[in-house]
Amino acid sequence: xxxxxxxxxxxxxxxxxxxxxxxxxxxxxxxxxxxxxxxxxxxxxxxxxxxxxxxxxxxxxxxxxxxxxxxxxxxxxxxxxxxxxxxxxxxxxxxxxxxxxxxxxxxxxxxxxxxxxxxxxxxxxxxxxxxxxxxxxxxxxxxxxxxxxxxxxxxxxxxxxxxxxxxxxxxxxxxxxxxxxxxxxxxxxxxxxxxxxxxxxxxxxxxxxxxxxxxxxxxxxxxxxxxxxxxxxxxxxxxxxxxxxxxxxxxxxxxxxxxxxxxxxxxxxxxxxxxxxxxxxxxxxxxxxxxxxxxxxxxxxxxxxxxxxxxxxxxxxxxxxxxxxxxxxxxxxxxxxx
Ligand SMILES: Cc1cc2nc3c(=O)[nH]c(=O)nc-3n(C[C@H](O)[C@H](O)[C@H](O)COP(=O)(O)O)c2cc1C
Numbered sequence: 001x002x003x004x005x006x007x008x009x010x011x012x013x014x015x016x017x018x019x020x021x022x023x024x025x026x027x028x029x030x031x032x033x034x035x036x037x038x039x040x041x042x043x044x045x046x047x048x049x050x051x052x053x054x055x056x057x058x059x060x061x062x063x064x065x066x067x068x069x070x071x072x073x074x075x076x077x078x079x080x081x082x083x084x085x086x087x088x089x090x091x092x093x094x095x096x097x098x099x100x101x102x103x104x105x106x107x108x109x110x111x112x113x114x115x116x117x118x119x120x121x122x123x124x125x126x127x128x129x130x131x132x133x134x135x136x137x138x139x140x141x142x143x144x145x146x147x148x149x150x151x152x153x154x155x156x157x158x159x160x161x162x163x164x165x166x167x168x169x170x171x172x173x174x175x176x177x178x179x180x181x182x183x184x185x186x187x188x189x190x191x192x193x194x195x196x197x198x199x200x201x202x203x204x205x206x207x208x209x210x211x212x213x214x215x216x217x218x219x220x221x222x223x224x225x226x227x228x229x230x231x232x233x234x235x236x237x238x239x240x241x242x243x244x245x246x247x248x249x250x251x252x253x254x255x256x257x258x259x260x261x262x263x264x265x266x267x268x269x270x271x272x273x274x275x276x277x278x279x280x281x282x283x284x285x286x287x288x289x290x291x292x293x294x295x296x297x298x299x300x301x302x303x304x305x306x307x308x309x310x311x312x313x314x315x316x317x318x319x320x321x322x323x324x325x326x327x328x329x330x331x332x333x334x335x336x337x338x
Contacts, residue, residue, distance in 0.1 A: 009081065009102065010329070013041065016075030017325060019119045021318045023071045023260060024275055025064035026055060027188035028199050028316050032068045033095075035326045040101040043069055046324075047095060051188070053180030059252050060277060063298060065097050066256015070149075071119055072100060073257070074264065077112030080105050087250040097253050111145070111265075118267035123313040125272035126205050126216055128226050129304025131236045138269050139238070142303075145265045146242060150251075151258035153301075154241045154293045162213075163292055164239055164279070164300070169215040171278050171285040176218075189219050195317065202314040211235030216302075217278045227310030237274075237304040243295030255298040266303055272313075274302040 017034060025031060031049035035042040045061045055061065069085065076083045081102040088096050143153045156164050175181050191198040204222025214235045242262065244255040259275060266273050277299050280286045289297045 012076060012079040012081055013102070014321070016072050016079060016081075017041075017321055019075040019116065020068045020071040021321060021324070022119050022122070023064065023067035024122075024124060024263065025067070026060040026277060027051060027185075028197050028318075029061075029064070029188065030197055030319055030324070031061040032065050032324060033326070034324055036329045038329050038331075040099055041072070042096055043072075043098045043100070044095040045097060051184055053178060053184045054175070054281060055277075056281065059247075059280075059298065062097065062249060062252040063256035063259060063277070066253040066258075067260035067263075068256075069098050069100070069253065070257035070260035070264075074112045074115045075119070076100075076102055077105065078108055078116035080108055087253055089248065089250050097249060114268045115261065115264040118264040122263055122267040123272075123315065124203070124274055125306065125313045126274050127224065127272075127310065127313065128211065128235065128307060129237050129272060130307045132305045133236075134238050134271065134303065134305070138271070139240075141269070142240075142262050142265055145261040146258045149254050149258035149261060151242050151244050151255055151298075152295060153262065154243060156239045156241055156292065160292050161239055164241070164289060165213050165215075167285040167288040168276070168279045168300070169213070171280075171282045172215045172217065174282045174285070175278060186220065189221075196319040196323075197317065200314070200316060203316050211237075214302075216274065216276065224313065227307040237302040240301040240303060241289060241293045241297050242299050242301060243293050243297045245295060247296045251296070252298060255296075259299050259301075262301065266301075270305070271303055272306040273304075276300040276302060 029049040029051060031046045033044045033046045043065055045065055050058060050061045073083045082105040084101040084103060086099045088098060139155055146153045188198040189204060199219055201223045203224060204219040206222050206225050212235055242255065242259055244251050263273055279289055279300060280297055
């Protein structure tokens with residue numbers, strides 16, 4: 001990379017990092033830390049932002065970091081830079097999960113342009129969806145973007161859907177009994193006014209998260225109402241389980257990239273989605289999901305068309321870039337000095 005290009009790259013990298021802040025994370029904990037070096041970025045898990053009573057196995061933080069990494073990837077690509085990503089195999093306790101360098105690209109790939117444009121529009125939507133089935137061609141496209149990151153999508157219907165929904169209901173009950181779980185939920189749903197993380201009142205459903213037989217994670221006392229029209233209790237969503245082959249750090253970070261790619265692609269197609277990990281956080285119910293799908297299930301995606309009259313769900317807050325970025329780009333690189 002030539003010196004004359006460096007300010008241009010720096011602007012592109014910082015803009016892509018701003019976009020990466022919008023990645024989804026469990027309870028909106030934003031468990032990522034970035035370090036900017038002269039010629040690359042490093043991404044690490046922020047261990048203080050793990051949810052020890054909810055995300056006992058620590059997969060949630062890796063999925064969120066993977067989502068942030070993918071948001072960065074498309075942000076760089078949309079600005080004319082090809083990201084060169086190296087995932088760390090061992091991950092925590094070293095905590096670094098990936099390193100990203102960049103090379104000038106000849107052209108901006110269409111999918112990067114489309115997905116980068118969806119970053120600001122994507123929201124977790126827990127409300128009722130419209131009674132409209134998703135075009136199978138769109139589901140195929142979602143499966144294709146997941147495959148790019150080594151993940152498989154399982155659209156769960158019929159008997160398997162019933163088994164998944166039963167497991168989700170059981171997980172919701174079992175998790176409520178877990179010591180520390182409810183306190184953690186309170187902590188991340190009742191932040192100080194003006195807080196830049198957690199799930200705000202405006203994004204939590206006012207009514208219980210119950211749709212017929214489908215039970216979503218319960219968040220206390222919300223202010224988000226169901227859209228007008230139709231029965232409040234019907235759920236017509238498509239349930240999709242995302243699986244990967246391995247459960248090592250790099251596989252789960254990659255699964256987080258796949259989750260992000262699917263969510264952004266779904267947004268680009270005008271779909272709404274809820275990422276759900278609750279059913280996979282309880283060993284017994286995770287085993288039941290795994291029996292349905294095979295592989296290593298990492299997240300369930302509830303996907304559908306938004307009700308036409310529904311207002312946009314609120315934008316959840318984020319910490320600003322200076323809170324999550326250490327800028328060492330002006331310092332001599334230790335790796336080069338060695
Ligand atoms: C790994 C992961 C697990 C999540 N699990 C759930 C869940 O079980 N239930 C739910 O309602 N939302 C879940 N979410 C959605 C987050 O609460 C949401 O991403 C966060 O509050 C930020 O809001 P946003 O997605 O609208 O930007 C999960 C998100 C991620 C990335």
